[in-house]
Amino acid sequence: MDRYAVQLLNISKSFPGVQALKDVTFKLKEGEVKALVGENGAGKSTLIKILTGAYVPDQGEIIVFDKKEEKMTPIISESLGISAVYQNLILAPHLTVAENIVLGNEPRRAGFLINKTEMIRKAREALAQVGYEGIIDPNEKLGNLPVAQQGIVAIARAVSRNARVVIFDEPTAVLAKRETEELFRIIKELKKRGVSIIYISHRLEEIFQICDTVYVLKDGMFVGEKPINETNEDELISMMVGRKLRKEIYTKRNIGKVVLKVENIRNKKLKGCSLTLKEREIVGLYGLVGSGRTELARAIFGADPIDEGKIYIEGKPVYIKSPATAIKSSLALVPEDRRVQGLALKLSVRDNINLPIYRHISRLSVINHLKERSIANDFVKKLRIKTPSISTTVMNLSGGNQQKVVIAKWLASKSKVFIMDEPTNGVDVGAKEEIYQLMNELASEGAAILFISSYMPELMSICDRILVMKDGKIVGDVPREEMDEEKLLALAIKEQNGEVSAHEK
Amino acid sequence: MKNNKTKRFSLNTQMVLLIIVVVLWVFLSISSSHFLTYENISNIMRQMAIQGILAVGEVVVIITAGIDLSVGSVVALVNIIMSKMVVSGTPIWITVITVLALATGIGLINGVVIYDLRVPAFIATLGMMTIARGATLLISNGSNVFGLPRSLATFASGNFLGIPNLFWFLLLTVVVIEFMLRNTTFGRYIYALGSNPEAARLSGVNLRAVTYGVYALAGFLWGLGGVLETSRLWMGVPTTGTGYELDAIAAAVLGGASLFGAEGNAIGAFFGALVMITIYNGAVLLNINPFWQRILVGIIVIVTVAIDQIRKRREV
Numbered sequence: 141m142d143r144y145a146v147q148l149l150n151i152s153k154s155f156p157g158v159q160a161l162k163d164v165t166f167k168l169k170e171g172e173v174k175a176l177v178g179e180n181g182a183g184k185s186t187l188i189k190i191l192t193g194a195y196v197p198d199q200g201e202i203i204v205f206d207k208k209e210e211k212m213t214p215i216i217s218e219s220l221g222i223s224a225v226y227q228n229l230i231l232a233p234h235l236t237v238a239e240n241i242v243l244g245n246e247p248r249r250a251g252f253l254i255n256k257t258e259m260i261r262k263a264r265e266a267l268a269q270v271g272y273e274g275i276i277d278p279n280e281k282l283g284n285l286p287v288a289q290q291g292i293v294a295i296a297r298a299v300s301r302n303a304r305v306v307i308f309d310e311p312t313a314v315l316a317k318r319e320t321e322e323l324f325r326i327i328k329e330l331k332k333r334g335v336s337i338i339y340i341s342h343r344l345e346e347i348f349q350i351c352d353t354v355y356v357l358k359d360g361m362f363v364g365e366k367p368i369n370e371t372n373e374d375e376l377i378s379m380m381v382g383r384k385l386r387k388e389i390y391t392k393r394n395i396g397k398v399v400l401k402v403e404n405i406r407n408k409k410l411k412g413c414s415l416t417l418k419e420r421e422i423v424g425l426y427g428l429v430g431s432g433r434t435e436l437a438r439a440i441f442g443a444d445p446i447d448e449g450k451i452y453i454e455g456k457p458v459y460i461k462s463p464a465t466a467i468k469s470s471l472a473l474v475p476e477d478r479r480v481q482g483l484a485l486k487l488s489v490r491d492n493i494n495l496p497i498y499r500h501i502s503r504l505s506v507i508n509h510l511k512e513r514s515i516a517n518d519f520v521k522k523l524r525i526k527t528p529s530i531s532t533t534v535m536n537l538s539g540g541n542q543q544k545v546v547i548a549k550w551l552a553s554k555s556k557v558f559i560m561d562e563p564t565n566g567v568d569v570g571a572k573e574e575i576y577q578l579m580n581e582l583a584s585e586g587a588a589i590l591f592i593s594s595y596m597p598e599l600m601s602i603c604d605r606i607l608v609m610k611d612g613k614i615v616g617d618v619p620r621e622e623m624d625e626e627k628l629l630a631l632a633i634k635e636q637n638g639e640v641s642a643h644e645k
Numbered sequence: 646m647k648n649n650k651t652k653r654f655s656l657n658t659q660m661v662l663l664i665i666v667v668v669l670w671v672f673l674s675i676s677s678s679h680f681l682t683y684e685n686i687s688n689i690m691r692q693m694a695i696q697g698i699l700a701v702g703e704v705v706v707i708i709t710a711g712i713d714l715s716v717g718s719v720v721a722l723v724n725i726i727m728s729k730m731v732v733s734g735t736p737i738w739i740t741v742i743t744v745l746a747l748a749t750g751i752g753l754i755n756g757v758v759i760y761d762l763r764v765p766a767f768i769a770t771l772g773m774m775t776i777a778r779g780a781t782l783l784i785s786n787g788s789n790v791f792g793l794p795r796s797l798a799t800f801a802s803g804n805f806l807g808i809p810n811l812f813w814f815l816l817l818t819v820v821v822i823e824f825m826l827r828n829t830t831f832g833r834y835i836y837a838l839g840s841n842p843e844a845a846r847l848s849g850v851n852l853r854a855v856t857y858g859v860y861a862l863a864g865f866l867w868g869l870g871g872v873l874e875t876s877r878l879w880m881g882v883p884t885t886g887t888g889y890e891l892d893a894i895a896a897a898v899l900g901g902a903s904l905f906g907a908e909g910n911a912i913g914a915f916f917g918a919l920v921m922i923t924i925y926n927g928a929v930l931l932n933i934n935p936f937w938q939r940i941l942v943g944i945i946v947i948v949t950v951a952i953d954q955i956r957k958r959r960e961v
Contacts, residue, residue, distance in 0.1 A: 466849075473847055480841075482847070484840035486908065487840050491837070495850065496848045502830045506829055
């Protein structure tokens with residue numbers, strides 16, 4: 141247990157606007173099972189991607205089995221025996237189980253023909269290693285298997301390549317209980333054979349079951365490392381969140397009457413969510429990735445269908461069957477991924493800002509160009525959008541300015557309820573402050589805002605109260621006076637002990 | 646700064662095309678004494694009219710990141726039905742309204758199949774292309790339809806203010822569609838749909854209505870093309886229109902339309918069609934083997950788009 145399998149020394153990596161990792165050193169011994177934990181955006185994925193060669197670090201050294209790798213690439217990393225199982229299984233559903241297991245490493249005949257018999261044999265062997273021989277048919281199309289078994293195939297694929305270092309990135313997110321237990325058995329097996337393991341999970345209880353040590357990242361920096369039997373869940377949570385408090389930007393407002401009331405809405409991802417938003421109120425919605433926050437936002441806005449539930453705007457029931465009706469009911473959605481859902485990137489700032497209101501600024505469907513331009517100019521000025529002109533293509537703006545264009549669009553349509561899904565994502569610090577400012581101003585002018593974020597400090601610095609989601613349910617409603625990072629994270633992570641929030645009754 | 650760049654770039658797309666046209670025209674004027682004559686120019690205009698209208702229709706579809714392959718078959722279907730109706734004594738105006746409604750309806754069906762049944766536009770309109778061609782052959786029994794009134798032929802060869810009648814239809818189409826694309830809500834929604842359907846939907850754009858509208862409008866223009874084609878041919882020819890879809894797409898793309906959507910306009914399609922007709926016309930005047938024409942057009946399409954792509958990559 142003395143030799144290091146992997147050493148990542150003084151790694152730094154930044155993306156435009158974000159320092160993803162700052163001087164991080166990570167060492168993994170042979171046969172060690174190390175948990176890697178941290179909040180969303182703490183830098184876990186970046187660190188893993190540097191090890192697998194998907195990203196090149198700005199600074200730092202990568203040493204694998206005592207050999208320094210000058211330039212890590214996915215191919216080199218694979219040949220060194222590093223393999224990864226990702227939470228969103230990167231497999232080809234149209235190929236068979238066997239084809240997936242040997243993909244990129246097919247046994248050949250005559251140099252280019254695939255040796256089918258050998259392929260099946262290898263697949264059987266790999267499935268046997270994970271205890272699923274005879275349960276999963278190597279000839280079955282992967283897409284036909286239940287998701288949990290697909291997860292097993294991904295694991296079989298990873299361990300079949302003589303892996304010496306296996307990375308599990310949120311592997312249990314898609315696994316059922318039986319598969320999770322199998323996974324733990326497999327991990328113990330691997331450990332016995334001297335394979336080193338990096339285990340990433342938000343489910344702290346799992347970490348205590350199978351890991352030797354736990355390594356905590358926070359905001360791209362190393363916080364601490366502990367042997368698993370010398371720590372506990374509470375300590376880990378406080379390590380994960382314990383950061384300096386940000387400047388307070390909260391302003392006290394007179395909260396008014398209820399504008400939006402959502403009652404018990406359900407669909408595939410939502411298991412009965414209720415909430416209310418009042419005039420001049422900013423309500424945070426916290427939850428880990430996959431907790432259903434985005435789905436809730438989309439369901440309220442009519443972007444995804446709901447099976448059940450009621451929505452009231454200013455006390456009147458409304459039936460929101462599409463975003464168009466939501467907009468008519470003065471709802472606005474700043475979607476999670478502005479490039480994919482929020483903006484028509486090839487169109488101009490002017491076109492994007494006016495998109496929801498063209499029907500109001502046209503006569504017999506001929507657009508009033510003067511109005512169109514003056515509206516665009518007004519909001520460019522008001523939100524301080526940095527753009528050479530209103531006819532500039534949105535694609536050419538920075539992330540922060542793009543986000544402001546999305547917000548401008550909803551200001552232009554005079555919305556009363558704003559649902560903002562990660563509005564500061566990928567936005568630089570200066571623009572972030574401006575977006576908070578803007579939210580404050582909006583609320584002061586009477587709007588109700590539902591602010592979805594994975595980043596607790598920003599929620600705590602601006603929200604009147606914070607809702608916490610977990611597994612498609614709202615599990616907490618924390619007023620400003622009781623806000624506490626550890627409490628919020630605990631609500632979002634920990635298994636419930638039969639406690640039911642006020643909204644669930 | 647960036648804005649200047651994009652402006653300069655969009656100028657360039659049309660500029661390249663204009664330069665190609667000018668070079669071709671100068672070259673043809675020198676090498677053939679027939680080229681710059683009133684007859685030949687009128688001839689170019691007549692040839693270009695139908696192809697231009699189809700190119701404008703196609704560009705509207707392409708801006709939504711769609712495609713319509715049913716062009717040529719719908720032209721042929723309209724041609725045959727119109728010929729049959731007129732020959733059997735139906736008044737021309739009733740006939741024209743009927744076939745235009747039919748073509749628009751076919752376009753609407755394309756829209757329904759594409760939006761509601763989620764069939765990719767390429768497949769949906771490929772199917773419609775085959776169906777319309779089959780119907781054409783079925784109705785005509787595979788043979789030409791003769792006996793159309795002379796007035797139709799006179800109309801096709803006639804002029805108004807010295808410009809061929811057919812060309813007026815093209816000019817009208819370009820002006821109307823260009824106006825629609827630039828100044829109407831429908832026009833903006835077309836570009837928004839082509840750039841990002843999800844963003845458009847979340848902004849309250851009714852994607853179903855826009856999709857229906859675009860394919861119905863395209864169908865209407867194929868119908869118009871078919872009516873003009875009937876007057877030009879002065880008979881019903883069940884095999885007419887073969888390959889028109891490719892000419893229309895080529896002209897649209899030459900004119901700056903991007904198959905990825907949100908780029909292109911009617912004027913560009915007009916110039917694209919002009920380049921192609923000039924090549925066809927010049928090849929005839931210069932006695933070049935007609936089979937070479939297609940090869941030339943193919944090369945020009947690929948080269949123009951490649952130049953465009955290279956320039957775009959540099960922009961980014």
